Amino acid sequence: MLVAAACGGHRATTAPAPPTVVGVDDYPPVASGAAPGASAAAAEIATALGRGVNFGNMLEAPTEGAWGLTVTDEFIDRAAAAGFTSVRLPVRWSSHALAAAPFTIEPAFLARVESIVDELLAKGLVVVLNVHHYRQLDGDPLDAGEAPVADAVVDVRFLALWEQIAARFQGRGARLVFELYNEPHGRLNGEPWNVLAARALGAVRRTNPGRVVMIGPTSWNAASDLHLLRLPNDANLIGTVHDYAPFGFTHQGAEWVTPTPPVGVTCCSAAQRAEMTAPLDVARAWSVATRYPVFVGEFGAYGKADDASRVTFTRTMRDAMEARGMPWAYWELAAGFGVFDPVQHAFRPGLLDALLGR
Template sequence: MNRAIHSLTAVLALAGTLACAAPPPHVTQVPIACTQVSRETCAIAGRLGRGINLGNMLDAPREGDWGVKLEPAYIDLAADNFNTVRLPVRWSNHAAPTADATLDPKFAARVDQAVDALLARGAYVILDVHHYTQISGDPPHPHEQTVDPAVVDQRLINLWKQIATRYRDRPPRLIFELLNEPHGRLDGEPWNRLAAQALAAVRESNPTRTVMIGPGGWNSVDELPRLRLPADRNLIVSIHNYDPFDFTHQGIDYLAKPFPVGTRCCDAGQRRKVEDALDKAQRWSQAHGVPLHLGEFGAFEKADIDSRAAYTRLVRDEAEKRGIGWTYWELASTFGVWSPANGQWVEPLRRALLD
């Protein structure tokens, strides 16, 4: 998802001792498609359950650019209340602009702290490459470096060689996600080819770690038919769904054509959009024998709070009916379930996700 525009009132360092505690045992309740994956990856898919994105923190061009930093309190909130934490990271902006994409050691150590703190709390952690805008052909965000187009794809492969090697000794609860929301120039076969190369780079050091791959079109369910997975028994497919889009994205001023504020949710037609998308995804999963994860859904803060809660509960329930674990977008920014300004849960959203 796109950037935060909400300011944060308190800024703390990530350092600090965190007590170990297992997250709530929320698991999916119905069988999931696993005929083409290993027993361990199938078990992980079923245990991901209810999750949260720590969005707009380490995926901003520079941490803090989008109004929120990764604080110890956020790690506590995420790990204490959710099974799974998705950690979006803009690695590409903290690496050499050359094909080797050598990582900035200071930034990589910052990510290490977050990953290890979450793992110490017993959470499943999904670590991705997020907001590598140039790879999909998008214009750069402010403060984002650009590179020679000839090395864009190779940098992703070399980023994964380094990331995978760095975390190869972490427990299986750490899951790699190759790229957030491929789209544009990557749609179709270009992404199929590049994903296979990036996965091969991971497999050099992590032969059996569970890896997530999403379809093109911003991880769209409609792009699943064009997704051609590598022959690998440790994969989960990640989908995103923000339908009805005119509701979930109303009032966002950085869209090319902003949606007006005032759309409510959820009438019969809106419910059908959510249900149809997840039905389509479930049919694909069953036909291919690969489990799914709903990596993002959520509604921007300009929508009325009752509608946001109704939408959130709808998507949560429909995903869980189909045995699909999820990670809500996101904890503490403009789609957030926690208010940094008030220092408390946005309670209708918390109930919709967890009660």
């Protein structure tokens, strides 16, 4: 059973000591320029990721439940029983930490995330734990319910978050993967992300020297930005991209997009299929050149598309990713893109078959 937010996880019962440093220079970057390619351990984990699902609109909301969903035992049990082999767990840590040094993460929230990770791991799932939606890090407007921090500490606070997360989870096995940041963009585009990611990896390596870590490119994890990504000299890495092409289909009717794409777009024509697979080809070429595997951390079609087109899109993407040897995670379990209907307490059979069927 999940541990309540006020309780500790089954292993650690006290939070790690918060960092005492207050500047980015206290987090030296891992050197880059001679990335060796993936280790056998990273390649093994990439294979084990297999077919995954995102637990979206849960812990990456400003507070759990603010976007309509909380992580439940049912979600964990049903995802595992359906045959998913991994779960990507997006977490908005930035809404649950002190605004000033030492940037301590709320003990209750840390314990809540820990309990979820441990239950997922106990089901035999590979878990991808990330930092998600730190709006100020990208220079974005804040969401409702978020409080700003001083601009001068935004980057070092991100590094301090990773120092604490890594310390808390250092005792977990190899099937827990860290993803440094979801969809870097805006003020992080290009070289700023390369530098910050190398520093964040250094913070992780203080307590997790061999854990597999995911790093994705800028422009919202766009494969087209992979050529800008300068990987640190570390073998225990996996690259990650997102693919929502064709956007006019996958995000039709999405209220958070301005202007909202019109509904009524079907899928999948030859032109649409080419648009869907082009980013995968870019990512595959990058993978071959760098000798690091690539995980497609997000793809999916919003529920305002017609059901038949969503199923066709999903199966086409699955087949294309697997033909290129890429593990993936569908976006997402039980919200607007969801493969699972939380009201009916049942999977949407067409989508589930497109993801996991023969």
